[in-house]
Amino acid sequence: MKKIFLTILIFSTTKIILSQNNFSNTELNEIVVTANKYETSLFNTASSVSVISSDDILKMQSNSVVELLNNIPGLTIVQQGGTGKLSSVFMRGANSNFVLVMVDNVEINDPSSANNAFDFSSLLVSDIERIEIVRGPQSTLYGSEAAAGVINILTKTGNEIPGINLKAEGGSNNFYSGNISAKGEIINLNYFANFSRIQTDAVSSIKGNDFETDGFKNNSAFLKLGYELSKMFDLNISYKFTKSDTELDQSYAGGDDPNFSSDFESHLFNSKFNLIFFDGDWESSFNASFFKNLTTSLDKVDNYNPFTSSNSFYDGRRTTFNWQNNLKIVKNNIISIGIDSKIDQSNSTYFSESEYGPFESKFPKESLTTNGIFIQDMFSMNNFSSTAGVRYDNNEKFGSILTYRFAPMYFIEISNTKLKSSLGTGFKAPSLFNLFAPYYGNLDLKPEKSFGWDLGFEQFLLNNKISVGLTYFNIDFKDMLGYDENFRTININKAVSKGIEASFELYNFYGINLNAQYTYNETNDISFKELENQQLIRRPKNYFAIDLNYQINTLFNAGLNVIHSGTKFDNDFSTFPTTRVILSEYTLVNLRTSYQILDYLKLFGRIENLFNTEYENILNYGTLGRSIYLGFDVNL
DSSP, X not given: OHHHHHHHHHHHHHTOOOOOOOOOOHHHHOEESTTTTSOEEGGGOOSEEEEEOHHHHHHHTOSBHHHHHTTSTTEEEEESSSTTSOEEEEETTOOGGGEEEEETTEEOOOTTSSSOOOOGGGOBSTTEEEEEEEESOOHHHHOTTOSSEEEEEEEOOOOSSOEEEEEEEEETTTEEEEEEEEEEEETTEEEEEEEEEEEEOOOOSBOOTTOOOOOEEEEEEEXXXXXXXXXXEEEEEEEEEEEEEEEEOOSSTTOOOTTEEEEEEEEXXXXXXXXXXXXXXXXXXXXXXXXXXXXXXXXXXXXXSTTOEEEEEEEEEEEEEEEEEEEOOSTTEEEEEEEEEEEEEEEEEEEEEETTEEEEEEEEEEEEEEEEEEEEEEEEETTEEEEEEEEEEEETTTEEEEEEEEEEEEEETTTTEEEEEEEEEEEEOOOHHHHHOTXXXXXXXXXXXXXXXXXXXXXXXXXXXXXXXXXXXXXXXXXXXXXOTTOOEEEEEEEEEEEEEEEEEEEEEXXXXXXXXXXXXXXXXXXXXXXXXXXXXXXXSEEEEEEEEEEOSSSEEEEEEEEEEOOEEEEETTSSSOEEEEEOOEEEEEEEEEEEEETTEEEEEEEEXXXXXXXXXXXXXXXXXXXXXXXXXXXX
């Protein structure tokens, strides 16, 4: 493996000109944006990238992004209860706050959360065109939060003949969803508008046969407008609104609570100007956005909890500016230079009463500014390409940090083999809570850091109908946050994550598409000698998913999805000291089908958790049993 990596490194530094490649596989020619912050074909991309296309979203019949991400290698998704409950994503074993989440290249990690992690529970798919997942440190292009990777959600655009879509479905647990959207293009103006609603009784957030169900309601709206003033200039603006109401339980075994609820509201404003100069040799774009999250939780006194109540409010806001220039001055080279700035703001209040008396905690309004600049060179010729970049960030509290990334790939034409590797560093800035929280905050914190590399190949067979991939990855984390004996936040922890991502894909073989992926992931907390051989909690060593889709004819489609999660560990925080428990392995089987009755009308249905498997992602939290859904999709 070291010899292969050294060979690729030599090719990159000397830029040897290799023979012309005529490879034309659809998957490799797919264009991705997130890997290099520039439109690049998968053929020329060395990073580990997964794409969930609009066709995938339709075929999977998923309503939430969480359901789609279950089939991506290197990802582990955990949810604190059923539909609409707090949902976190671990990428290559890293903590969820080391994953940067974006909508149309705008960061939406929550500034009001304790660690800036993103909660996927309210993110629906009705306005999503595609999702790009890039694994491995990406801070060179994206700054903080991208210490383990990036999930970029790209929204729909109205670049077609004007039309209207109506979609509705209903099913188990009093679930129903409805969606209406309109899109089109009039002269130089394109538009896309969408409104959707989901409501369900779900299941009890905390497991219990006699516990009341904890429902979820979500209303989402989205509007995007694009105007092309000329061949050299266009403007795009969008607004995304989300409001959800979620019923909760207390976070311990037997913690059923009939009147504990949380209300969430989110606003995202985004604008982007694109300019082209010198016949396309200089592409310039300016992006400005504003993001706001408001969360209110209320728990009143009840018969189950006659002495306890709580009320909390969290307000997180982010303003960002980004200016990027792509220069094609030198043949076969694209040089990207970017400058960005973001201002995070947050404030919160928390009040509770119990048998021990009242408790109040106020987090006064605080703000934090981070400025960054990066430069990246992307070289591509024939069968070889490489990207190399460096970034400098300055944070008004911890100072400056330098990150870098290098990613070469080479395609062996005679055997249809793609060799790829990447190496880079990442960081995660301390959150506003980490810095300023009463009792816990520490203004002397340093950023958490990561160093990661991977090495792999993709083999194409049967006239490119089959793709087989294997990647080894390794990420080291240091200066991770923990607590001292007074519960004050300090840089103390270290961890390592390593493993293998394997994939097998069959493309449209007599109407059959098969996507299988397997991840083996060892994660260890190496902060202390006694913990270094223990797997990090909620992350299984073994995980695989298989999705089989059969387009029987032009009208009828059927699909099978199988997900298996191996044994993993969790902590039982109800004991003192905390005890480590085993969560059993489980396998979920899902079926789906659809039938195009008319040119404009399609019926669809699915069964999730076909065998009614009982399982836990988090100790004591509830999960859905067998569920059946039916719906229709109308295009006018």
